Amino acid sequence: MNFPFWRRKRREDDFKKEIESHLEMANRDRLEQGDPPETAHHAVHREFGNVDLVRELTRQQWRWNWVDALLRDTGYGVRMLRKNLGFTAVAVLTLALGIGATTAIFSALNPILFEPLPYPHASRIMMIWDIFQGKRSDVTFHTYRELAARGRIFDSIAVLEPWQPTMTGADQPERFNGQSVSSGYFQVLGVSPVMGRDFQAADDVLKGPKVVILSDTLWRRRFARDRTIIGRQIILDGDVYAVIGVMPHAFENVLGPSAEIWSPMQYDTQHITAFDTAEWGHHLHMVGRLRPGLGIDQARRDLELIAHNPVPEFPRPRWASLKDGFIANSLQDEITRGVKPALFTIFGAVILVLLIACVNVTNLLLARGVERRGEFAMRAALGAGDSRLIRQLLTESLLLAAMGGVAGMAVAMLSVRALVALSPSELPRVAAISINGTVFAFGLGITTLIGLAFGLIPALHAARSDPHRDFQQISRHIAGGHRRVRGTLVVAEVALALVLLVSTGLLLRSLQRLLAVPVGFDSSHLLTMQVQTSGHRFDDDGAKHRFFAQALEAVRNVPGVAAAAFTNLLPLSGDQYGVYGTQFENGVSYSVFRYVVTPGYFEAMGIALHRGRLLDAHDGANSPPAVVISESLAKSQFPGHDPIGQRVHIGPLNRPWYSIVGVVDDVKQASVAESDPDAVYITPNQSWFADDAMSLVVRTRGDAAALTPVIREAIWSVDKDQPIVHVTTMDDLLAASSAERRFALILFEAFALAALVLAAAGIYGVLSGSVAERTHEMGIRQALGAGRGDVLRLVLAQATRMTLVGVGIGTAGALEVTPLLASLLFKVSATDPVTFVAVAALLTLLALAASFLPAWRAMRVDPVVALRYE
Amino acid sequence: MKVRYQNRIELLQGTLDLLILQTLQWGPQHGYGISQAIRANSGEVLRVDTGSLYPALHRLERQKWIEAEWEVSENRQRVRVYHLTGKGKKQLLTERSRWEQLQDAIAGILSPAKGESKA
Known part of the structure; x- marks a missing residue:
């Protein structure tokens, strides 16, 4: 490459002149010998031979020959492609679609499968699950404490759970998505706040200081990037919290992508033998950072050892006995577990498309190879070697692939946007999907591979053919x-x-x-939203009941509302913390969804009654406890006889029996595809605790979504500080x-x-x-x-x-x-x-x-x- | 056709280099001159094909055994004249001795010594 263009050009000119002088001298000699000019000219040219061939042969001696050849091949290739615009357009378009689609899908796959999580030494971060009733389960707080004390394999270990505080004091109450974490959470991830400080052990104690760390987005959105925010006090759920830190802009919280605010969880470490506390409930995610140099297998062995060797300092209740050990996987695997099969399938599909595209272009090239047989035969006869022809064809196909690749990148960039917009919310690390270096390299790689692959078949074909036969075939197909x-x-x-x-x-x-x-209810004209109670005024269950009852009354008075009711669990909304144990009179215990619904819920949802009666206003605090059960539960527990009048315990066993008063249709809860809608329905006044948040379902006469503002106002007319979230229609939830x-x-x-x-x-x-x-x-x-x-x-x-x-x-x-x-x-x-x-x-x-x-x-x-x- | 050309270049390669270097030993010369000289000095037996001559000249030039310059001939024509370099003179000696060895060897084969033929 040290011979630039202009030097090659000069050399070319020089040699042209050299040949000219050769011919002139020869001509002059002939004339001097007495040949007539006409004869002399012919003789000289005959003697010299094919000027172009001499030039070609001589050119091969020049050192920049390969550059020259490449340039000429490329130039020739460009001319060929331009001459056959139709062919080129079809081929490039085909390739662009293939390469573009493949690259776009790869860009979605890349952060999930290949890129490490955006944390230092991310491979050392593990997620640990308890095994409860044979299934993976969240861990309890005390299990975390035992591991934190006994697990020598971890540098740091932490637990977390969702936390959705409501900020008041501003114009409108706003509920944030956040996480309540143990103090080591950010240490496990290996990221510290960019402003202020991280949580310390002293923050995470019962009745400790009320402090929060904000995400960069929340800091920008709600606090106008205030650089003096550290130490500022904000009101969350009626308590005063001090802001102690802000996370970096680049911090990606894969364990809760929507979380914007964190506080220490401040559980009670003392009363470990009081087994009926929240500290012994399975509701915490656990993550740990392994010590350097420790493998995941070693970690699993160590966890097994701890699980099977209880120590007296850490007594365990039956449900957290750890007798089945732990499940421990890398965080990367855990995050991508749910979507990997689907993504791999999609990637496989797009590879098929790419293959078909390649086959098509190869076909086009072969077809053109047939048209160009005469040309190749001619070039071979003029002294082009097999390797020369193959090189020419490969150059052309690489050129084609490169054009397809460039256009494909454009296609990829466009489709990545569409892909992100279309992606289901379960897709992890959506924020990291982009056309970056790795993706670009991938696109370049497949482009080259394709160029070589589909160039080689026609090239070898052309090379293998015999010029003599092909000459004959120019005219005869x-x-x-x-x-x-x-x-x-x-x-x-x-x-x-x-x-x-x-x-x-x-x-x-x-x-x-x-x-x-069948989902079990009528989804049309159904508006849903979650209403929360927030603040210390609602520490008393009676206050919650009163608020929800008043809000419901206000909503029912809104014109256009046909029916309305509250439920603690909204079908298909992702509510999943409603599973409780039940026990029937024959001693069989069974896990079911516990619905706490206001009377009128079944009517508002359009859930059909199979037998007995529905819950009504008479099922109050002082009436005998009544429960409505789902058809599937009735079938599995009372096969062949009437469940009405049978009794069941729901939740704690020290409470009175509930009598079954009705059986209703099965309703899909977790998802349409799942088949476990076993459910019990009770009224709020007959539940053993009052839920903080309830979902409002409103059956409307006209367009459901249009009533949103009026209904919101109606609720706020009861109490203006209560946040309303997840406003959507049931049809959207279904989709x-x-x-x-x-x-x-x-x-x-x-x-x-x-x-x-x-x-x-x-x-x-x-x-x-x-x-x-x-x-x-x-x-x-x-x-x-x-x-x-x-x-x-x-x-x-x-x-x-x-x-x-x-x-x-x-x-x-x-x-x-x-x-x-x-x-x-x-x-x-x-x-x-x-x-x-x-x-x-x-x-x-x-x-x-x-x-x-x-x-x-x-x-x-x-x-x-x-x-x-x- | 192409096959024939390639064979000819290979056949002549070593020899043609020697002939060119030897011709330039007598003084700088242009391409046409070299071909004429070889033809004349061989008694019109050896005719060097231009398709072999120019590639050879450019190859020798690349190997720095000869150098070329544009000069004006006695007919006031600009011609590219080649002359031998120091390296080229050494190469000529090597090529000559190799040629002589080859000649001896071929001669030996063509008219074998009696003692050898007996054995």
């Missing part, structure tokens, strides 16, 4: 071996498309089935509940559509190429008496053969692949025959449609013209 290669490519394309289409079909049917699942599948389905649909179009284009391209080459043959066939129908059948048969082989291979492939989709499927088998048959039929039809035009063209070949063309 005789089918060559390349047709077999192209046929193979079509088969591959059909097979790949089939795999993708079957997967899409299965997802589509899953979503259909999912949407057909969100299938968001992950919908997301996967949208992507798969897009990919499948692309695959269909590409496969159709591929089949069309190959057949029309083959028909064009066989014009002569068709002519002869017709001249020899073949009818037009015969010719049509011939071409269609070729198409059908290729398609059926592709469908066969694709079906075998799909049977291997679809079980990987299992986590996304719902009530559809991974080998669902309906989907398989439908997709195979669809693809076959499409292939026949794509081949019809070429076949028709073959049929229309005029034998006279075809033979004269010869």
Whole structure:
């Protein structure tokens, strides 16, 4: 490269002059010998030989030969691509879509699978779970204390739980998403506040100082980036808190992406043998930072040892006995656990699209290779070696790939935005999705790989062919071996498309089935929102009951409201802390959802009564405790006989029995796909504790969302300091509940559509190429008496053969692949025959449609013209 | 066609280098002059193809055995004249002795000594 352009140019000019002087001298010598000028000129040129060849051979001696060759190849390639704009546009577009889509999906996968979490030595951070009733479970506070004292493997260890304080004192009450954490939380993550200080052990004691640390976003949003914020006092839930720190802008809290504020949890460390305290409840996430040099296996062994060797200082109740040990995984694995299967599946799908795109472009290149045979033969005859031709073709395909890559990056940037916008809320680390260096390198990598891969096949093809035969073929199109290669490519394309289409079909049917699942209530015209009680005035349960009752009364008076009620657990909203133990008279205990609902809830939700009666205003504090149970619970606990009048304990056993007064329809709680809606319903006045937050459900006469402001005002007219959050319609909640599948389905649909179009284009391209080459043959066939129908059948048969082989291979492939989709499927088998048959039929039809035009063209070949063309 | 050219270059390569270097030993010369000289000095037997001559000249130049300069000829024409470098003179000696060895060897094969043929 140390010979720049202009030096090469000068060298080229020099040599041109050198040859000219050579010819002139030779000419002069001839003239002096007495040759006539005309003869002399011819003789001199004959003697010298092919000037261009001499130049080419000499050029090869120059040191910058390869640069020169590259430049010339590139220049030639650009000219070729410009000459065939249609071909270039189709190829570049195809590649851009393939590369763009793949890169975009990779960018979503990258932070989840490959990039470490944004913490120092992130691989040392672990998440630890208790095992309760055979299932992974949050840990109790005292289990955390035991591990903190006994676990020598950890540098630091911490527990956390959600905390949603309401700030008052400003214009409108605002509820923040936050976390209540033990003092070592930020140490475990390895991040300290950028302003102020971190929590200390002294902050995290019972009745300790009320302090908070803010996130950068909250500091900007609510406190106008006030640099003197440290020490400022704010009012949260009626208490005065001092701000002691602000986290850095770059801090990403993967354990609670929406958390904006943190406070020490300040649990009681003393009364460890009082087993009925919150300190012994399974409601804390636990994370720990391993000591340097310790592996995860060592950590697991150590945890096992602690679990199985209790010490007297740390007594354990039955439910936190640790007899089944712990579950410990790296935080990275824990964060991505839920989405990995779906993302891998989507990535696999997009790779299929990319492969189909590549196959298509290879096909295009092969088709052009056939057109260019004459050119290659000519170049070979003029002295271009095999390697030279291969290099030329590779340069061209790399050039094509590079253009596709550049356009693909643009596609990727656009689609990443769409991807983030569409992504379901469960997708972790959405903030980290971007086209960064790694993603760019990935795009560059696949682009190069593609350029080499699809360049090599046509290149080797061209090199292997024999110039003599090819010269003959310039004028006469005789089918060559390349047709077999192209046929193979079509088969591959059909097979790949089939795999993708079957997967899409299965997802589509899953979503259909999912949407057909009865949720147990009428979701239309249903507005929902969560209303909270906040502040010390509500320390007394009676105050909470009074507030909710008054708010409900106010809401029911709003015009347009048909019915309204409160519930502590809102179906499909993500409320999940409502599971309690029940015990029936026969001693069987059972975990169920505990719904605390105001009378009128079933009517407002449209939940059907199966037998008995619903809860009503008479089920008050002084009436006998009444409970309504769900149909599934009735079936499982009282098979074959009437549950009405049976008795059950809900929660603490020292309370009076509840009598079953009614059975209602099953209602989906966690998600539409889950099948555990066992539930009990009681009224607030008959519950053993009052919930801080209740969800309001409002059945409206008109558009549900439109009533939001009026209803909010109605509640605030009772008490203006109570925050109202999660305002949404039930229809939206229902849609969100299938968001992950919908997301996967949208992507798969897009990919499948692309695959269909590409496969159709591929089949069309190959057949029309083959028909064009066989014009002569068709002519002869017709001249020899073949009818037009015969010719049509011939071409269609070729198409059908290729398609059926592709469908066969694709079906075998799909049977291997679809079980990987299992986590996304719902009530559809991974080998669902309906989907398989439908997709195979669809693809076959499409292939026949794509081949019809070429076949028709073959049929229309005029034998006279075809033979004269010869 | 291309195959023939490549073979010719390979066949002539060593020898052509020697002939060029030897010709330039007698004084600087341009490409045409070199080809004419080789032709004349070989009694019109050896004709150097331009497709071999110029690649050879440019190769020798790259190896710094010869150097080239633009000069004006007696016919007032700008010509590219090659002359031998110090390195080139050394190379000529090496090539000559190699050629002589080759000559002896071939001669030995063509008219073998009697003692050797007996053995």
